Amino acid sequence: MPRLPLLAALLALALPAVAADVRVRVDPSARMAAPGNENLATFPTIVNALDHHPFATPNPDGTPGRVFIEIVPGVYHERVIVTQNHNNITLIGLGKTPDEVVITNSLNARTAGGTFFTETVEINGTRFEADNITFENAAGNSGQAVAVADRGDRSIFKHCRFLGHQDTLFADYGRQYYVDSYIEGGVDYIFGNAAAVFDRTQLHSNGPGSITAQSRTSPTQQTGYVILDSLVTASFDTPAPPEGAPGANSTRAAHAAVGLGRPWRTYSRVIYINTALATPLIDPAGWNNWGQAANESTAYYAESGSTGPGASPSTRVPWSHQLTAAEAKQYLPQTFLAGPKTGPDHWDPIAEAAKLP
Numbered sequence: 001m002p003r004l005p006l007l008a009a010l011l012a013l014a015l016p017a018v019a020a021d022v023r024v025r026v027d028p029s030a031r032m033a034a035p036g037n038e039n040l041a042t043f044p045t046i047v048n049a050l051d052h053h054p055f056a057t058p059n060p061d062g063t064p065g066r067v068f069i070e071i072v073p074g075v076y077h078e079r080v081i082v083t084q085n086h087n088n089i090t091l092i093g094l095g096k097t098p099d100e101v102v103i104t105n106s107l108n109a110r111t112a113g114g115t116f117f118t119e120t121v122e123i124n125g126t127r128f129e130a131d132n133i134t135f136e137n138a139a140g141n142s143g144q145a146v147a148v149a150d151r152g153d154r155s156i157f158k159h160c161r162f163l164g165h166q167d168t169l170f171a172d173y174g175r176q177y178y179v180d181s182y183i184e185g186g187v188d189y190i191f192g193n194a195a196a197v198f199d200r201t202q203l204h205s206n207g208p209g210s211i212t213a214q215s216r217t218s219p220t221q222q223t224g225y226v227i228l229d230s231l232v233t234a235s236f237d238t239p240a241p242p243e244g245a246p247g248a249n250s251t252r253a254a255h256a257a258v259g260l261g262r263p264w265r266t267y268s269r270v271i272y273i274n275t276a277l278a279t280p281l282i283d284p285a286g287w288n289n290w291g292q293a294a295n296e297s298t299a300y301y302a303e304s305g306s307t308g309p310g311a312s313p314s315t316r317v318p319w320s321h322q323l324t325a326a327e328a329k330q331y332l333p334q335t336f337l338a339g340p341k342t343g344p345d346h347w348d349p350i351a352e353a354a355k356l357p
Contacts (some may be wrong), residue, residue, distance in 0.1 A: 020065030022056045024049055027072045046071065046080050046091070046103065056088065064088050071133070073100040082152070084124040092357060093132035098161045098182075101133050108139040115144035115167060123150045126174070131356045134161040141165045141186065141207060150176055150194065154347055157181055158356045164189060165207060171196045171225070175337045177349035186236070188213035190225060191264055197226045197333045197349070205234035205258045205281070210288060212261035214268040219298070222340065224269030225261075226331045232310065234258050234279040257281055258310075262288035263299040272303045273328045277310025284315035304328035 023041075026049050030042040033052035043049035049069050056065025066088040073095040080103060082089055093101030105120040112118045120137050128150070139145035144167040153174030161182045162169050168185035172192035179199045183190060186207025190198075193215040203211055211232070216223045258281045261270040286303075289295045302321035303313070305328075313322050330336065339345040 020057050020059040021068060022054050022065065023068045023070065024053045025070045025072065026076075028074060046076055046078055050080070050082065050086065050089070066090055066127075068092060070094055071101050075102045075104060077104055079105050079119075080121045082121075082123045082125045082128055087125040087152075088127045089125060090129040090131070090356075091133055092130075093134075095132065098132045098134050098159050102136055103133065104136040104138050106138040106140075107145065108137075108142045109144040110142070111139075115146065116149070116170075118144060118167075119146040119149040119170065121148045123148070123152045123155060126153045127155070128152045129156045129352075129356060130158070130160050132159045134163065136161075136163040137165075137168065138163075139165070146170050150174075150192075154349070154352075156349055156353050156356070158353050166209070167191055175339070175347060175349075177333060177337060177353060179350075179353050185209075185211075188262075188264070191215065193217065193221070193223050193265070194225075195223045195337060197228055197331075197336060198230055199228045199333060199350075200230060201227070202231045202233060203227065205232075205236065205279075207236045208256045208258060208281075210259035210262045212270045213264040214261065214270050215263075215265035216267040216269050217265045219267050221267070222336075224271065224300070224331075224336075226333075226336055227270070227272045227275050228332070229273070230275045232258075232275060232277045232279065232282070232308075234281040236281075257283040259283045259288050260286045260303075261301060262290045263292075263295045264290070266295060266298045267300070268295070269300040271301075271323070271328070271331050272306055273323075273331060274305040274307075275303075276308040277306055278308040280309040282310030282312075284312050286312070286316040287320050289317075289319075302328075 025042045027042050028044050030044045068090045070092045095101050107118040109115045135147045137145040137147040147162050147164045147168050149170040151173040155176045157178045159180050164185050166187040168189040170192045171194040176194045176196040178201050181201045184204045187209030191213040214225050287301045296319040302323050304323035
C-alpha cells in the first residue's frame, strides 16, 4: 500500500489549482448587484463592481490575490473611490484603445467646495493598477478640476489617458508608475507629493502654465517626479483669462508659455530625463520659483538629455541643474521607486507593468 503522504501528493497533483485572483466584468446591460448577489460575475457600473465583487484569496506563497475588474467599452459617468482598505485592484478597459473606456465627471473647485473634492477617480488602496482606460474631468478651463487623485502606494497606470485642464492628476502619495500613457492639462496638471515616474508618456499642454507642481516638504523625503523617455507637446491659442477668472493668476504667471515646473511646496523636486520637449512654447527659463526667491535654494529641478525645440540648457534658470547620464541613473524607476532607504521592498514597477495586457 502506498504511504498516505505519497497518496496525498498524488491527489494534489490531480486536483486543479485553486485560483487566488478574482475576475469580474462591468457591463451597463447587467443588473445591479445587491446584498446577497455578491457572486454575480457582471455588474452595471464600476462602483457597483467595487462594492460587491467577491474578494480574492491569498496565493500559495502568502501574497494577496488580485481583483481584476474588466470594463466593456463605453462612457461611464461615475465618481469612483477605491478605499484605503481596498487593495490589489486592477481596472482593465476592454476596448482596442484607451479612449473606448472613459470614466468621466465634471466637478470643479468652485462647485465642489475645494480642489480636493473634485476628482473623478480617487485611489487610496495599495497596489492599484489600471490599463487601457481614460480618466477625465470634463469641467474644462474653469479652475481646479481633478481627474485622478492617487494616494496609494505602488500604483501602476499603463496605456491610460488623463484629461483635464487645471490640476488634472493629483499624484499625491506613495510610489506611482505611469507608462505608455497620455496626460493633458493646462495649469499645474501634475501635482502633489508622490514619488512618481512617468515613463514613455506624453504630457500635452492645452493651455499656458506649468506642467508640474510637485510638493515635497522636506529634503529628506524620497519623493519627486521623474519624466523619463517621454514627450512634451502643446497646442493652444486661447488668451490668458481675464483678471479674477478661475486660474487667472496661475496662467498669467506663466507668461502664456509652458513651464516645466514650479514649487507648490518648498522642496519640490522634478527631473526630466531623455525627454523630447517637442514644442517651442516651452518657457526658455524652464522653471518658475512661484514668486518666492527663497524657493530657488530649496527646490531641485533638473534635466538630462532633453531634446527638441523646447530644450535650451543655456537659458534655463541658474538654480536648475543639467545632469549627466551617470548622475541621472539614481532617478530610474527600479532605483527611485525601490522604497525607503532603511527598508526598501525593491518594488520593480517595470516588471509588474509587464504583467498587464
